[in-house]
Amino acid sequence: MDQTYGEVNQLGGVFVNGRPLPNAIRLRIVELAQLGIRPCDISRQLRVSHGCVSKILARYNETGSILPGAIGGSKPRVTTPTVVKHIREYKNGDPGIFAWEIRDRLLGDGVCDKYNVPSVSSISRILRNKIGNVCHPGHYETSKHHPPQSALPYNPIYQYSYPNHMSPTGTKMGTAAGVPMTGHVGIHRAWPSAHSVTNILGLRSIIESSASIGGAEASPYPTKMEDWNNVNRTGFPSTQSINGTEKQAIDSDLKYPQAPSGLPAVSSFVPACSVGPYPSSNQVPSYGVYSGPGAGYMTGHPWQSQSSNLSHSGPGIAMHGGDIHASMPFKHLSAREGMQQSLHMVRRSSL
DNA sequence: GACGTAACGGTTGAC
DNA sequence: GAGTCAACCGTTACG
Numbered sequence: 175m176d177q178t179y180g181e182v183n184q185l186g187g188v189f190v191n192g193r194p195l196p197n198a199i200r201l202r203i204v205e206l207a208q209l210g211i212r213p214c215d216i217s218r219q220l221r222v223s224h225g226c227v228s229k230i231l232a233r234y235n236e237t238g239s240i241l242p243g244a245i246g247g248s249k250p251r252v253t254t255p256t257v258v259k260h261i262r263e264y265k266n267g268d269p270g271i272f273a274w275e276i277r278d279r280l281l282g283d284g285v286c287d288k289y290n291v292p293s294v295s296s297i298s299r300i301l302r303n304k305i306g307n308v309c310h311p312g313h314y315e316t317s318k319h320h321p322p323q324s325a326l327p328y329n330p331i332y333q334y335s336y337p338n339h340m341s342p343t344g345t346k347m348g349t350a351a352g353v354p355m356t357g358h359v360g361i362h363r364a365w366p367s368a369h370s371v372t373n374i375l376g377l378r379s380i381i382e383s384s385a386s387i388g389g390a391e392a393s394p395y396p397t398k399m400e401d402w403n404n405v406n407r408t409g410f411p412s413t414q415s416i417n418g419t420e421k422q423a424i425d426s427d428l429k430y431p432q433a434p435s436g437l438p439a440v441s442s443f444v445p446a447c448s449v450g451p452y453p454s455s456n457q458v459p460s461y462g463v464y465s466g467p468g469a470g471y472m473t474g475h476p477w478q479s480q481s482s483n484l485s486h487s488g489p490g491i492a493m494h495g496g497d498i499h500a501s502m503p504f505k506h507l508s509a510r511e512g513m514q515q516s517l518h519m520v521r522r523s524s525l
Numbered sequence: 526g527a528c529g530t531a532a533c534g535g536t537t538g539a540c
Numbered sequence: 541g542a543g544t545c546a547a548c549c550g551t552t553a554c555g
Contacts, residue, residue, distance in 0.1 A: 214528075
């Protein structure tokens with residue numbers, strides 16, 4: 175378990191297979207790209223594979239977010255009780271209706287959108303298994319099926335098809351504030367632009383987010399790392415307000431000591447480039463890199479165990495918070511002066 | 526050389 | 541609680 179995480183790519187950069195790059199690096203990739211730096215140069219500078227740079231930039235261009243998607247889990251069910259209910263109604267109304275017609279009606283009636291409409295085969299399965307013979311109108315719920323009304327409690331859950339609340343993959347969106355969605359974003363992964371670089375840098379919703387963060391202990395905030403990343407990304411605010419969980423997002427950055435040192439600011443890109451994201455002078459390449467500024471954490475907290483760490487706000491949390499602050503004093507903040515100022519406000523308000 | 530992308534091995538979380 | 545599955549990840553190699 176000791177330092178079994180982390181590999182070194184061909185560029186000498188450290189990565190953890192299967193895990194997203196630290197958000198700091200992701201952010202920096204986008205920042206550099208916006209500065210006109212070529213992807214290949216970004217790749218070399220940050221020692222991230224060009225494929226990854228390409229992916230992140232493509233995703234950013236597409237979604238406006240630098241954040242990784244929600245890892246793991248299953249796709250949200252599309253055959254919600256409500257949908258089943260509607261299918262049943264359609265079938266009852268027209269026993270000869272085809273599955274594809276039902277599908278069209280679901281779309282047309284606004285029951286589903288193109289992102290969560292069940293497939294024809296799914297509809298057929300519903301008709302076969304859940305509805306059965308339509309000659310028994312009103313006889314739906316032959317099994318333990320919940321009556322339509324019982325479907326309602328599901329809605330908040332399935333609602334995560336809609337990004338204003340949480341992503342379909344379960345990534346709760348920390349805020350609906352400042353989420354300038356372009357129309358109906360039924361995007362599979364809801365990428366709230368509140369997390370976009372623009373907003374991150376603009377910090378338009380930092381205060382709001384920080385307020386939410388401050389109340390994290392009382393709010394049903396996400397337990398997934400991605401979720402907390404979202405929260406953190408909203409403004410990279412102080413970590414003290416989120417016990418332990420903050421550590422998650424920050425951890426991912428700490429894993430990569432180049433992040434603090436390599437993220438002085440966009441404007442200092444050149445120095446960062448010259449020094450290199452993985453300052454070999456200070457850091458031992460390869461796995462040793464992980465024992466950089468975040469070593470205090472790293473030694474005791476493997477890269478994984480996100481949720482476990484989250485769920486266990488046990489001893490060491492406070493220490494981590496302090497260590498984190500000491501070792502990486504808002505590295506992201508330096509990206510923008512305005513960010514610093516806003517964060518000052520955030521920190522004050524959270525104190 | 527730069528870039529996009531499929532394949533790959535890996536992690537994660539819902540079921 | 542373990543296993544399965546399907547999402548995601550970043551790297552690598554190829555065109």
